[in-house]
Amino acid sequence: MKSLKDHLGGTKLRHAIVLGTGLSRVAQVQADDRIIPYAEIADFPLLHVSGHAGQLVLRRHGDGYDAFLLGRAHAYEKGDAAAMKGAIGALAQCGAQSLILTCAAGSTRAHIPPGSIVQIEDHINFSGLNPLIGETGDRRFVPMVDAYDAGLRHALKQAAQATQIDMHSGVYMWFSGPSFETPAEIRMAQKIGADLVGMSTVPEVILARFFGLPVAALAIVTNFAAGLAGGNPTHDETKRVAEQAADDVTRVLSHFLAQAS
Numbered sequence: 001m002k003s004l005k006d007h008l009g010g011t012k013l014r015h016a017i018v019l020g021t022g023l024s025r026v027a028q029v030q031a032d033d034r035i036i037p038y039a040e041i042a043d044f045p046l047l048h049v050s051g052h053a054g055q056l057v058l059r060r061h062g063d064g065y066d067a068f069l070l071g072r073a074h075a076y077e078k079g080d081a082a083a084m085k086g087a088i089g090a091l092a093q094c095g096a097q098s099l100i101l102t103c104a105a106g107s108t109r110a111h112i113p114p115g116s117i118v119q120i121e122d123h124i125n126f127s128g129l130n131p132l133i134g135e136t137g138d139r140r141f142v143p144m145v146d147a148y149d150a151g152l153r154h155a156l157k158q159a160a161q162a163t164q165i166d167m168h169s170g171v172y173m174w175f176s177g178p179s180f181e182t183p184a185e186i187r188m189a190q191k192i193g194a195d196l197v198g199m200s201t202v203p204e205v206i207l208a209r210f211f212g213l214p215v216a217a218l219a220i221v222t223n224f225a226a227g228l229a230g231g232n233p234t235h236d237e238t239k240r241v242a243e244q245a246a247d248d249v250t251r252v253l254s255h256f257l258a259q260a261s
C-alpha cells in the first residue's frame with residue numbers, strides 16, 4: 001500500500017485539518033481536489049462510526065497541499081487511544097506545518113450554548129488512557145504546557161474575527177465514551193474547570209506534540225452536557241447540530257488557510 005509520502009509524490013504538505021463528527025462538509029470538496037480513501041494510505045485508520053467519511057482530501061495551495069482528513073478513529077472503538085498515531089505520524093513525517101483538529105462537544109457552561117464554536121485552550125485527561133502508553137525512551141514524557149500552539153491559536157482567533165464568527169475559548173475534558181456522561185460526571189467536570197466534554201481530540205493533541213507537530217483545536221458545541229439545561233445528548237443530535245454549525249467552521253478555517261504561509 002502507498003504511504004502518504006508516495007501519494008504526495010514530492011509535493012509538500014502545508015496544513016492538515018481533521019474534521020470530526022458531522023463536519024466533513026467543511027472541506028467543501030472541489031473539482032480539482034484529490035480524494036484518497038484512508039484504506040489506500042498506509043498507517044491511516046479504517047473508520048466505523050457514522051458521520052465519519054474516512055477520506056483524505058488533498059487541495060493544491062501554492063506549491064503545496066492542504067490536507068483535510070474527513071473523520072477520525074476514536075479510542076472507544078477498540079480501546080486503542082493511539083488509533084490516530086499512524087495518520088498523525090505520517091502527517092508529521094511529511095512535514096505538515098500544523099494540525100488543526102475539529103470535534104463535536106457538549107458544553108458545561110450556560111454562556112456557551114449549542115451551535116457555539118470554541119477554541120480549545122487546554123484539556124483535562126481523566127480517561128486513564130494515553131496514546132503514549134507503551135512507548136519507550138525519554139521522548140514519551142511529552143511536556144503539555146502550551147500544548148495548544150500559541151501562534152496557531154492566535155491565527156484562528158484572527159480568522160474568526162475577520163469572518164465575524166463569535167468564537168469562545170475553553171478547556172475540554174476527554175471522556176473515553178462511547179456511552180455519554182452521567183449528570184454526576186458532568187457536575188464534576190464543571191467543578192474542576194471543564195467548559196467542554198467530548199470523546200476525541202485529546203489523544204490526537206498528545207500524539208501531535210509527541211511528533212513535534214504544532215496543534216490547535218476547535219470544538220463545535222452540539223448540546224448542553226448531560227443533566228444541564230435538559231441536556232441528554234444522543235449521537236443523532238451531535239451529527240445534526242454539528243452539520244448546522246459547519247458553515248461557520250468552514251469560514252474560519254478557509255480564512256485561516258488563505259492567510260497561512
Ligand code: HPA
Nearest residue numbers: 104105106197198199233
Ligand atoms: N459528551 C461527549 N461527547 C460529545 C458530547 C457530549 O455531551 N456532545 C458531542 N460529543
